[in-house]
Amino acid sequence: MLLIYCPYCKQYRDEEEFSYAGEAHIKRPQNPLAMSDESWGNYLFFRKNPSDVHHEMWSHSSGCRQFFNVTRDMITYEIKETYCISESPKIEKYKK
Amino acid sequence: MEKYSAFKLLKHSFSHHENWKRVWRSVSPKKSYDVVVIGGGGHGLATAYYLAKNHGIKNIAVLEKGFLGGGNTARNTTIIRSNYLWDEAAQLYELSLKLWEGLSRDLNYNVMFSQRGVLNLGHSLQDMRDIERRVNANRLNGIDGHVVFPDDIKKIAPLINISKDVRYPILGASYQPRGGTARHDAVAWGYARAADALGVDILQHTPVTGINCSEGKIKSVQTNHGEIFAKKVACVVAGNSGVLASMAGFKLPIESRPLQALVSEPLKPCLDTVVMSNAVHGYVSQSNKGDLVIGAGVDSYNGYGQRGSFHIIEHTLQAICELFPSFSRVQMNRQWGGVVDTTPDACPIIGLTPIKNLYMNCGWGTGGFKATPGSGYVFADTVANGTPHKLAAPFSIERFYTGALIDEHGAAGVAH
Structure with missing residues (x-):
């Protein structure tokens, strides 16, 4: 069970109040008409699926309904940080 | 490879089954x-x-x-x-x-393949339309299956609750008799x-x-x-x-996601088919050992941890108790998770x-x-x-x- 910090409500709330919204920082294509089938496929379906640190979007759907980003460990599920969509993550990757 | 047969079983019984070859x-x-x-x-x-x-x-x-x-x-x-x-x-x-x-x-x-049939329940008119469409598509592909209604379902799985006074009453199901389980x-x-x-x-x-x-x-x-x-x-x-x-x-x-399942304490035989419901979100069968084998959906988020969220188990068991009120006192023995590779x-x-x-x-x-x-x-x-x-x-x-x-x-x- 995750306890997620909502950066808008400034509170730790139960996982059940939130919905998962997939990988964060995906950029919309600038010029859709000029794109090949391959780059469309990549944009629509191909996601990062790392086994260490993942940046993902969550929505506080049963709370303030804002979207925000989470950096989470994919093995321990530990939440490293939550931040607003306009911001960049502080934790990029594990230092080995 | 040592071929397994009734004769071999008899032969090895004379040496107390101690001389079977490594598999x-x-x-x-x-x-x-x-x-x-x-x-x-x-x-x-x-x-x-x-x-x-x-x-x-x-x-x-x-x-x-x-x-x-x-x-x-x-x-x-x-x-x-x-199906x-x-x-x-x-x-x-x-x-x-x-x-x-x-x-x-x-x-x-012996992989213990048991064709005990699979019921996919429908709880709304839209469920029933989807079920009829799927059964018809299956039959055109030469796959067995038919639509069954609450009275037939009660005959297949007598413990199921077909009452109309529940939140999601059972309106019917698709039934594939050749489906089942294996070890x-x-x-x-x-x-x-x-x-x-x-x-x-x-x-x-x-x-x-x-x-x-x-x-x-x-x-x-x-x-x-x-x-x-x-x-x-x-x-x-x-x-x-x-x-x-x-x-x-x-x-x-x-995307890799955790999927959970759980088993109950062993019971006397009480369910000789597989019952699944998309709408109330759970499915159950009984293993040859007698435990109820229960599962539901994947967690909503990615992960490689081979375990899932507790609230998923809670919702799953709510669904099972809705379908089978008599299972509400059964105790759960074990719970586990696996990492499944989901595609779009x-x-x-x-x-x-x-x-x-x-x-x-x-x-x-x-x-x-x-x-x-x-x-x-x-x-x-x-x-x-x-x-x-x-x-x-x-x-x-x-x-x-x-x-x-x-x-x-x-x-x-x-x-x-």
């Missing part, structure tokens, strides 16, 4: 193989078996990072059915079901034993740590036993497919990759167990010939670029 050999890896199969789960072992049996390739190794069938093969809820909506998926799962029907004889190993460990062991008898080397505790390619062609795999050269590599690693793909330098449209269209990816002679079979998501024999059969053919098998061709990775997706969320999304 497969313990081997150390050779320098090179014709085919290296990465992943010693059901699908990987089945691939190795059909490569050896149908295609005459004898120099094969199966590399498993843990122990045989210790991943999702032993973590699933063993449900077998083929998928679209032609492509239905034909693949039906091939599988036909292989299941002769599997114990083929492997000379998951036995499937892995049976394939391993039969593959071993055909000369396949099974290497346990041999994780692959790297994939070496030269000029876009597979060369070797890096393991804890050193480098193993291979003419062809077949990758069947379920939840870890994305990790293997990134070793080889390409991406897959796969809930269908597998079988076939060639950007690396020459590297083949992928992944993305079975929440429902791979039922497909074990068929998956191994078509994948072995694909690997042996270097071109996709007729039934595997629609499942190539190209479909995510052409848009020819096979949307099986209705038949696969919740009911595994």
Whole structure:
């Protein structure tokens, strides 16, 4: 069970109040008409699926309904940080 | 291989069953193989078996990072059915079901395949329309199945609650009598034993740590036993497919998610079919030991932790108690999770990759167990010939670029 910090409500709330919204920082294509089938496929379906640190979007759907980003460990599920969509993550990757 | 039979059982009883032969050999890896199969789960072992049996390739190794069938093969809820909506998926799962029907004889190993029937319940008018559409599509594909109504359901599963005074009353169901369950460990062991008898080397505790390619062609795999050269590599690693793909330098449209299941204390026989419901979100069957085997949907978020969220269990058991009020006092014994490789269209990816002679079979998501024999059969053919098998061709990775997706969320999304 995750306890997620909502950066808008400034509170730790139960996982059940939130919905998962997939990988964060995906950029919309600038010029859709000029794109090949391959780059469309990549944009629509191909996601990062790392086994260490993942940046993902969550929505506080049963709370303030804002979207925000989470950096989470994919093995321990530990939440490293939550931040607003306009911001960049502080934790990029594990230092080995 | 020592053939199992009633006569052998009698013979070994005289020596108190102490002299049975080891089921497969313990081997150390050779320098090179014709085919290296990465992943010693059901699908990987089945691939190795059909490569050896149908295609005459004898120099094969199966590399498993843990122990045989210790991943999702032993973590699933063993449900077998083929009532998928679209032609492509239905034909693949039906091939599988036909292989299941002769599997114990083929492997000379009792996989305890029990055709006890599968009920998919409907709780709303829309559910019933979908069920009728799916049953009709199945029948056009030569797959058994019919629509049943509450009185028939009560006869098939007498403990079920068909009262109209519940929140989600049961309006009907699709019923596939040829569906059922099998013993998951036995499937892995049976394939391993039969593959071993055909000369396949099974290497346990041999994780692959790297994939070496030269000029876009597979060369070797890096393991804890050193480098193993291979003419062809077949990758069947379920939840870890994305990790293997990134070793080889390409991406897959796969997200790994935790899927949970749980079993109860053993009960006297009380449920001799499989009951699933997409709407109240749960499914249940009773194992030969007597435990209720219960499962539901995947967690909403990605993860490799082989465990899931507690609230998923809570919702699952609420659904089961809604369907079977008499189960409300049953105590749960064990709960576990596995990592499933989900694709955007809930269908597998079988076939060639950007690396020459590297083949992928992944993305079975929440429902791979039922497909074990068929998956191994078509994948072995694909690997042996270097071109996709007729039934595997629609499942190539190209479909995510052409848009020819096979949307099986209705038949696969919740009911595994």
